[in-house]
Amino acid sequence: MFKNIIVTGGAGFIGSNFVHYVVNNHPEVHLTVLDKLTYAGNKANLAGLPEDRVKLVVGDICDKGLVDSLVKDADAVVHYAAESHNDNSLIDPTPFIQTNIVGTSVLINACRKYNVRFHHISTDEVYGDLPLREDLPGHGEGKGEKFTPDSPYRPSSPYSSSKASSDLLVRAWVRSFGLRATISNCSNNYGPYQHIEKFIPRQITNILSGIRPKLYGTGKNVRDWIHTNDHSRAVWTILTKGKIGETYLIGADGEKNNKEVLEMILEMMGQPKDAYDHVKDRPGHDLRYAIDATKLRTELGWKPEFTDFKTGLKHTIDWYTEHRDWWESQKAAVEAKYAKQGQ
Numbered sequence: 400m401f402k403n404i405i406v407t408g409g410a411g412f413i414g415s416n417f418v419h420y421v422v423n424n425h426p427e428v429h430l431t432v433l434d435k436l437t438y439a440g441n442k443a444n445l446a447g448l449p450e451d452r453v454k455l456v457v458g459d460i461c462d463k464g465l466v467d468s469l470v471k472d473a474d475a476v477v478h479y480a481a482e483s484h485n486d487n488s489l490i491d492p493t494p495f496i497q498t499n500i501v502g503t504s505v506l507i508n509a510c511r512k513y514n515v516r517f518h519h520i521s522t523d524e525v526y527g528d529l530p531l532r533e534d535l536p537g538h539g540e541g542k543g544e545k546f547t548p549d550s551p552y553r554p555s556s557p558y559s560s561s562k563a564s565s566d567l568l569v570r571a572w573v574r575s576f577g578l579r580a581t582i583s584n585c586s587n588n589y590g591p592y593q594h595i596e597k598f599i600p601r602q603i604t605n606i607l608s609g610i611r612p613k614l615y616g617t618g619k620n621v622r623d624w625i626h627t628n629d630h631s632r633a634v635w636t637i638l639t640k641g642k643i644g645e646t647y648l649i650g651a652d653g654e655k656n657n658k659e660v661l662e663m664i665l666e667m668m669g670q671p672k673d674a675y676d677h678v679k680d681r682p683g684h685d686l687r688y689a690i691d692a693t694k695l696r697t698e699l700g701w702k703p704e705f706t707d708f709k710t711g712l713k714h715t716i717d718w719y720t721e722h723r724d725w726w727e728s729q730k731a732a733v734e735a736k737y738a739k740q741g742q
């Protein structure tokens with residue numbers, strides 16, 4: 400059905416996983432990766448893919464001329480490109496506004512012009528945060544205790560508010576201009592190729608580098624973890640079976656607090672459970688995220704394959720252990736930046 404797909408941000412963590420997924424599972428599809436190769440993008444994430452099926456265009460989604468020339472010949476755009484790290488957005492929000500909001504507007508204008516199908520990748524963080532389960536009467540199982548597609552937008556950080564803004568642009572373009580678009584809001588991804596600024600890879604590579612892991616605040620903050628392969632399959636499902644104008648939430652019932660996750664990593668890597676430092680908390684730190692993915696499961700028939708977090712985490716630890724060459728050259732700079740913030 401879709402033969403030529405543009406994947407923006409396809410050299411980043413989740414976008415490159417999607418590119419691999421499509422190459423391996425849908426032999427009829429050609430992909431054009433449009434990626435600026437910021438600090439978070441890495442050509443190596445696309446290494447080994449067949450050149451006749453995947454083309455990398457190094458460029459900015461804010462570049463109207465470039466975007467127009469690519470979208471003109473495409474059947475669909477799957478939009479992953481973003482500034483993606485909350486902590487960076489607290490230091491300088493500017494690139495978040497530019498890429499996440501302005502960049503998205505450039506893409507949807509081009510898709511409108513050429514009537515190209517658009518899928519927008521977003522995050523559960525647009526809904527703000529939820530109370531901890533222990534503070535809820537139904538312990539998190541009651542109505543309204545997880546995010547649904549009807550949850551109000553209540554973003555907390557410059558990152559999440561820029562993603563929320565981009566979602567609203569897409570919704571307005573659907574309603575006002577008939578843009579053929581869907582949106583998905585996914586929970587925290589984990590797996591190989593995630594930048595070492597993010598929580599799980601930072602702690603794994605800290606241990607591998609002889610640095611003590613760093614936990615923000617008390618560590619009671621809960622994230623709803625999903626393996627990035629399951630995210631990719633969900634996006635393909637929505638792209639091909641989703642209803643235009645709809646929003647789908649993607650999650651795999653993987654709620655864990657940060658302290659639990661860190662202790663699992665330490666234990667799996669043969670360290671004492673308490674061999675970490677408590678550091679300064681993130682300002683405005685969201686307490687808990689939790690996704691109700693009923694709509695995606697019942698209407699489109701998706702379900703996660705990685706249902707055992709421990710096994711997925713073990714594979715991820717093994718990947719970073721075996722791919723030091725992928726991350727080691729960036730480690731000192733990433734840690735120096737955190738140290739400056741007291742983290």
Ligand code: NAD
Nearest residue numbers: 408410411412413435436437439440459460481483587588
């Ligand atoms: P990432 O930071 O690893 O990758 C982002 C990619 O976008 C990089 O390759 C980068 O070079 C590229 N990029 C950035 N600015 C660009 C620009 N102006 N033009 C072209 N390319 C540009 O991010 P990720 O974690 O893979 O996240 C991908 C998407 O998924 C984002 O939209 C993010 O909001 C969303 N998301 C992420 C998570 C998560 O847990 N990481 C969860 C839900 C949703």
Ligand code: TDX
Nearest residue numbers: 483484485522524587596597598601613614615620657
């Ligand atoms: O060193 C750390 N110590 C720590 O305790 C880091 C880097 C993070 N944390 C905490 C903060 C969060 O509660 O771990 C949790 C996860 O942090 P991040 O990996 O920065 O992810 P988060 O802020 O939850 O956002 C992620 O999921 C939603 C992605 O980065 C976003 O792009 C996505 O939208």
